[in-house]
Amino acid sequence: MGEIDRTTGYWRPELETSDPQARQEYLDGKVAEIVAHAYAHAPGFKAKMDSVGAQPGDVTKVADLARLPITEKSDLVKIQQADVPFGGLMAGDMSHVRRIYVSPGPIYEPGDRAYADDRWTQALYAGGFRPGDIAQVTFNFNLVPFAFNLDESLNRLGCVSIPAGVGNTELQVQIMKDLQVQGYLGTPSFLAALADKAEALGYDLHKDLNLQVAFVAAEMLPESLRTSLQERLGMVIRQSYGTAELNCLSFECQHMGGMHLAQDCVVEVMDPQSGQPVEPGEVGEVVATIFDKTYPLIRLGTGDLTSLTYDTCACGRTAPKMTGVLGRVDQVTKVRGMFVHPSGVQQVAAKFPEVKMYQLVVTREANQDVMTLACELADPSADREMLRSGLEKEIKEVLRVKGQVNFQEPGSLPEGCKVIDDRRKWD
Ligand SMILES: [Zn+2]
Known part of the structure; x- marks a missing residue:
């Protein structure tokens, strides 16, 4: 038997490699359809459209979404408590619901009986998962949807799922060895913990285990950690981005350099202050629309910040890439028209070990924003001018x-x- 090709091909070739114009037309049709459906069947969504005087006929393409208000994920708890359980946003009846998931908040979420969405499947395929792989799912199977949806997606792809859940590192390592598991799904830090445990048990990570591919999410993946884990375990690690409600929004291919937008959803990047789309390449909030007939989320704001890059990718996928999650909307400050995020300030300070403590202070003088980095030095005799x-x-x-x-x-x-x-004081 020859080696399995884990690097080429697509799950949805017609969409993933589509000419951008054709994709736009496809998505325009899907937007018109889901808006009309949600307006007819989800009273909470109808009320939202009515509040801005919009009719389904006003939203017939992606660009028309801008007419509709953004619903912030952080407001879902409030919206649901005002109209238990789903805030009027469910568009089917309970006979369509297989499970009700509960995310922290609590946020209730109807899980469709059919689970027709295949965006996580696109991500798994791009990451190198192939039919026949045995895959260990180490995300939490308690109340929240993510692990269940990955399990469904593995099934769709033809992989074998082990619903391992979190914890039990010793048993997890034994399962990996006994079943010669090829695929790992979980956080990068748990993969590192499993590698440590396997070594502590005396296993050779290359000879005793058979790991080939990892799908990681829900946590930052520093490149240094990716490189060391890939080498230690002899596997390829790719990451994805999504939320519990929206599912997959973007994923890495073999060539990395960001995460391609997933197909069959609309991702907008919006200026959180003006509510307008940002210029290409600029940072803004991820706002997404999905086409789930039972729970059609239209313009849900994730609170996560990103930017898009439009460079051509050698993998053949034509969708732009998210550069990563660059921070949270609620922590961002806009200075002279640019978003400044705590992680950026930390990145600056990290390059100067002489700086012991720091704080970025933003003030306003003569109608101008002024940004000052206040620093305390570890060694007061350091060359301050340099x-x-x-x-x-x-x-x-x-x-x-x-x-x-x-x-x-x-x-x-x-x-x-x-x-x-x-x-700054604004009055
Ligand atoms: Zn690519």
């Missing part, structure tokens, strides 16, 4: 906004202070 110019250059490069540096006496920044202190 540090200052290095820090200011880095601030400009990473945050893309000019900022100044202010060295402070030790003890002036409180322990555990927030990374960005926005002191």
Whole structure:
């Protein structure tokens, strides 16, 4: 038997490699259909459309979605409590529902009996999973939908699923060895924990285990961790992005460089302050529309920030890529028209070990935003002028906004202070 080709091909070739214009027309049709369906069957959605004076006939293409308000995921708890259980957003009756999932909040979610969505399947296929693979699902099977939907997606792809769930590292390692499991689904950190456990049990990670591919999500995947795990375990690791309600929105292919947008959904990247689409390449909130007939979520704001890149990919997929999750909307500050996120500030400070504590202070002087990085130094005798110019250059490069540096006496920044202190007053 020859080696399995895990690097080429697509789950939905006609859509994944589609000419962008043809994809646009396809999605326009799907948007018109789902909006008309949700308006007719989901009273909560109808009320939302009525509130802006929109009729189904007004939304017949992707661009028309801009007429409809964004529903923030963070508001779902409130919306559902006002109209238990699904806030009027379910468009079928209970006979269509196989399970009700409960996400933290609590947020209730009707899981469709048919689960026709195949976006996680696209992701698994792009990550190298192939029919006949035995795959161990180590996400949580308790109340939340993600692990169940992955299990369904593996089934659709022709893989064998082991519903392992979380914890039990020793048993999990034994299962991997006994069944010669090829596929892992879980967080990167749990994969690292399993590798450690396998070594502690005296296993050779290459000879005793047969891991080939990993699908990771729900956690940041630093490249250093990916590289070390791939080498240790002799496997290929690819990541995906989605949410419990929306399912898969993007996934990495073999060539990486970001996560291709999944097919059969609409992802918009919106300026969280103006509510308008950002320019291509700029950072904004991920807002998605899915075509689930039972639970049609239309313009759900995830609260996650990303940007899109439109470079051609060698894999042949034509969808743009999400550059990653760049932060959360509720932590972002806009300075001189640019979004500044705590992780960006941390990235700047991390390059200067001389800086012991820091806080980015945003103020307003003469109708101009002023950004100042307040720093305390580990060694007060450090060359301040050199540090200052290095820090200011880095601030400009990473945050893309000019900022100044202010060295402070030790003890002036409180322990555990927030990374960005926005002191601007707007009246
Ligand atoms: Zn690609």
